[in-house]
Amino acid sequence: MAYGTAAREFYQNELVGIRNDGLFKEERYIITPQGADIEVEFPEGAPVKKVVNMCANNYLGLSSHPDVVAAAHDGLNAKGYGMSSVRFICGTQDTHRELERKLSDFLGTEDTLLFASCMDANAALFEVTLTPEDVVIADRLVHASVIDGIKLCDAQYDSYKHMDMKHLEKKLEQFADKRLRMVATDGVFSMDGDVAPLGEICDLADKYDAMVMVDDSHSSGFMGKTGRGTHEHCGVVGRVDVITTTMGKALGGASGGCISGPKELVELCRQRARPYLFSNTLAPVVVSASLKVMDIISATTERRDKLEENTLYFREQITAAGFDIRPGVHPIVPIMLYNAKLAQDVARELYEEGIYVVGFFFPVVPKGQARIRVQLSAAHEREHIDAAIAAFKKIGEKYGILGLGKKEIIDKYGM
Amino acid sequence: MADEIKDKIREYVVDEYVEEGEEIEVKDDTPLITGGLVDSFSMVSLKLFLETEYNIKIPDERATAEAFDTLNAIAALVREYKDA
Numbered sequence: 001m002a003y004g005t006a007a008r009e010f011y012q013n014e015l016v017g018i019r020n021d022g023l024f025k026e027e028r029y030i031i032t033p034q035g036a037d038i039e040v041e042f043p044e045g046a047p048v049k050k051v052v053n054m055c056a057n058n059y060l061g062l063s064s065h066p067d068v069v070a071a072a073h074d075g076l077n078a079k080g081y082g083m084s085s086v087r088f089i090c091g092t093q094d095t096h097r098e099l100e101r102k103l104s105d106f107l108g109t110e111d112t113l114l115f116a117s118c119m120d121a122n123a124a125l126f127e128v129t130l131t132p133e134d135v136v137i138a139d140r141l142v143h144a145s146v147i148d149g150i151k152l153c154d155a156q157y158d159s160y161k162h163m164d165m166k167h168l169e170k171k172l173e174q175f176a177d178k179r180l181r182m183v184a185t186d187g188v189f190s191m192d193g194d195v196a197p198l199g200e201i202c203d204l205a206d207k208y209d210a211m212v213m214v215d216d217s218h219s220s221g222f223m224g225k226t227g228r229g230t231h232e233h234c235g236v237v238g239r240v241d242v243i244t245t246t247m248g249k250a251l252g253g254a255s256g257g258c259i260s261g262p263k264e265l266v267e268l269c270r271q272r273a274r275p276y277l278f279s280n281t282l283a284p285v286v287v288s289a290s291l292k293v294m295d296i297i298s299a300t301t302e303r304r305d306k307l308e309e310n311t312l313y314f315r316e317q318i319t320a321a322g323f324d325i326r327p328g329v330h331p332i333v334p335i336m337l338y339n340a341k342l343a344q345d346v347a348r349e350l351y352e353e354g355i356y357v358v359g360f361f362f363p364v365v366p367k368g369q370a371r372i373r374v375q376l377s378a379a380h381e382r383e384h385i386d387a388a389i390a391a392f393k394k395i396g397e398k399y400g401i402l403g404l405g406k407k408e409i410i411d412k413y414g415m
Numbered sequence: 416m417a418d419e420i421k422d423k424i425r426e427y428v429v430d431e432y433v434e435e436g437e438e439i440e441v442k443d444d445t446p447l448i449t450g451g452l453v454d455s456f457s458m459v460s461l462k463l464f465l466e467t468e469y470n471i472k473i474p475d476e477r478a479t480a481e482a483f484d485t486l487n488a489i490a491a492l493v494r495e496y497k498d499a
Contacts, residue, residue: 161434164435
């Protein structure tokens with residue numbers, strides 16, 4: 001047996017290191033479907049606890065929506081469970097192509113290619129579209145999957161300070177001699193809820209003849225007046241060249257992602273993208289449910305409007321309660337606590353109060369910027385949000401942090 | 416004694432990595448990577464800068480987080496390749 005003492009000890013020591021660094025992640029078992037009210041078993045074997053979920057990417061509340069679940073059932077009956085193939089051999093059903101067309105219409109692009117996830121879409125994009133003659137310049141806080149995708153390609157890469165347009169311009173000037181230039185950014189940054197300044201990015205891209213790529217995973221379905229995404233929110237529909245996004249968040253929350261953009265670029269990905277060529281097709285049941293999601297969000301803005309109201313209400317109330325939040329308009333609301341232990345302690349006590357949130361700290365966020373990330377959903381009713389505010393107030397009072405700013409919290413608890 | 420290489424790199428690091436409004440003093444032994452100022456992704460611009468500024472080529476296997484963690488270490492690496 002090759003898995004001997006040396007291998008076992010090596011892995012055990014790695015795990016000890018992760019624990020010692022305070023980075024060990026433990027899964028919590030959710031007994032119920034995803035939603036605003038969930039039941040959780042944590043730690044394993046503990047009695048099941050009813051909590052309000054304030055940390056899901058279920059922005060539009062569609063993860064367990066009855067119409068989406070019914071569409072999944074219908075799809076299962078009509079199209080079967082699996083395809084046992086990659087797309088290009090015998091894994092493409094008519095519904096896969098229908099979903100690609102609907103996504104193109106929704107996002108305002110020429111064509112779309114489905115992937116098993118947006119992680120796969122990002123892993124595919126850069127390697128196919130850029131060569132050593134080209135450069136990709138990314139915001140420093142882009143999602144890990146964009147970074148991994150960039151590392152997989154042979155193009156020169158560089159980064160610019162988070163949302164710093166002067167720095168981006170400097171980099172575009174620096175790489176003016178490259179054949180193709182691509183600026184890569186998240187539409188909305190997952191840890192901060194910051195919205196990328198796509199108007200300015202597109203202006204710079206025009207000036208320096210660069211393509212713009214946006215990972216809109218935390219935006220598709222609800223940012224912008226009709227929920228098209230950050231490009232709609234920023235008034236640049238038609239000026240963003242490539243959008244990658246996920247069906248694993250607002251758009252039903254199961255799985256699946258895509259690359260959406262100019263038809264030649266998408267076709268080249270269809271021909272060459274390794275995660276497309278060598279990974280199984282998206283399950284028919286996910287495709288059927290995603291088609292229903294597209295119908296729901298194309299027919300009415302009701303759900304994104306409710307999410308917007310919930311976000312505004314929570315942001316106002318939590319600020320009035322005396323918490324220090326990152327200002328913004330996105331349903332990701334970072335409650336800044338700065339100290340890693342404080343963030344974990346407050347999250348744990350909120351869980352005891354029936355509010356499920358998670359503390360984030362270095363290396364997930366920069367050192368000294370620990371926080372609790374609250375995420376609003378259209379599935380939340382006013383009573384869910386009021387319960388969360390009340391619990392935050394109670395625990396905030398206990399720790400004496402209400403009304404304190406960054407400096408005061410750091411003075412009291414350290415970085 | 417002033418060290419021109421370190422001072423030049425310091426100037427670049429502050430300009431390239433310190434966000435506006437941040438008060439971070441970059442000393443010779445300030446940990447840049449393990450300290451969280453520079454991550455492995457954005458480290459590439461520092462490597463590019465060194466290669467252009469000093470007309471050297473640092474092999475990828477030498478451009479480790481350890482070798483780029485402090486001004487002292489970076490300056491030593493630059494000298495090694497400059498003198499090679």
